[in-house]
Amino acid sequence: MLSITTPYLMNISLDMLSESVGLLFFFLGLYALELKKNRLSGIIFAVSFFSRPSYLIFFIAGFIYLYLFKRDSLKPVLIWFLSTSALFLLFVFINNGMLYFHEGVRFIEGHFSLWGRGQNSELSWFDNIFSFVNMPYIFLIFLLFKQERRFTLLYLLFVCYFLWILFAQNPDSLRHVIPLIFIANIFLSIYLKKMPLILFLILSFNIFHILQYDEKISPIEQIAKNRALTERIIIANRGIEILRTVYNYRVADNYYGESAKYLNEQNRVYIITAKKPKEADYEIYKGRFVGEKTLYLLKE
Structure with a gap:
């Protein structure tokens, strides 16, 4: 319910960019990994990666986690991730040739030198993160007092991606914060499941915020x-x-x-x-x- 009512859901639904597909397959991959379906997980992660290459930081952090804590899963996940990625890359190369790589280099250079890190923005990630719409996430302070080992991977993904957007993403594009929102919703759902009143207030807050927007077209x-x-x-x-x-x-x-x-x-x-x-x-x-x-x- 937290994710369904979050005001950010409309952002990825109506923006028609690659976040929605990338996040869908990323969380499907995490679910498959939890079920110990390592090969399937690797394939799904590759789909997520090619849908949203900027999620590379997730996969780097995830493979480090597997190496440290689930080494038996690392090899099959990594093999199927790389082999599926290679197939996607081959398909793109057949259709676009070296133009794909030239465009990729041009985009990366432009991202880090011209626009992608908020070089021309008047906003900062401080403004975006500590905005009124994010007020319910103040309850994440519970994480400082009650951490669970089973969520180690999610903690690592959250911290790594948080640092990634701070230093490598444009605060003008609020959609970059959405992966953090969905991971944070998982944390909140765990710690607030025994606090139905607070959960109800958060859901009401989210719905209230959504209803403040009444425009039908962009x-x-x-x-x-x-x-x-x-x-x-x-x-x-x-x-x-x-x-x-x-x-x-x-x-x-x-x-x-x-x-x-x-x-x-x-x-x-x-x-x-x-x-x-x-x-x-x-x-x-x-x-x-x-x-x-x-x-x-x-x-x-």
Whole structure:
């Protein structure tokens, strides 16, 4: 119930990115491992890894755990994980050739040097983690006083992934915290199962927070329905392809700063931004769920 009612569930459901598939197969793999189905676990983990390569930190931590505490499971899990991953890699290589590797290198370099660690973000992981929506997780303090050996793997996964997002993920993308939320829900369900009143209050809190969002479509789609946009060039760094291909608007990518600046100086434009303007005439388009950015439409 904690996971079903968490406000973050809508994030991975409606974002249509790879987190949902990666997490599904990751937890299925953990379940298979718990049942001692080591080969199946390795195969499922490979599916999770290729769905969401940034979960590599999970598998590194997991293999270290198996080496230290369940060495008899390490070999079959690792063999089937690597062999299944090799099959996926072969399939991708046959279809894309070396382009896949070139794109991978380009993406990794861009992630760590340009955007992926919050280089251009005004937020921090402190802001995201200690936000109001996460207040129920204050009960995780119980972990400091009552730790169970059977959850050693989950403790390790939680800590390693927490450090990973702190140093290697963008706080602008709140979806990166979702794996921690689901693992934390497992911890909470264990420690609160004998506290039905507190559990009820947490579930009520989650539902209340979900109901605060009443938008039916994404902010960029809300903006796109404004037919006045046809009158001017749009400068944006979000939803560019949607605005161009679906709605046929004239859009300049704000990533190319000099070009966008020139267009702004030479034309009357609309600007779409996720940064709240300080002094300007703007319209607000709110997100549908926690983590979806509110967008602002400025007329200049």
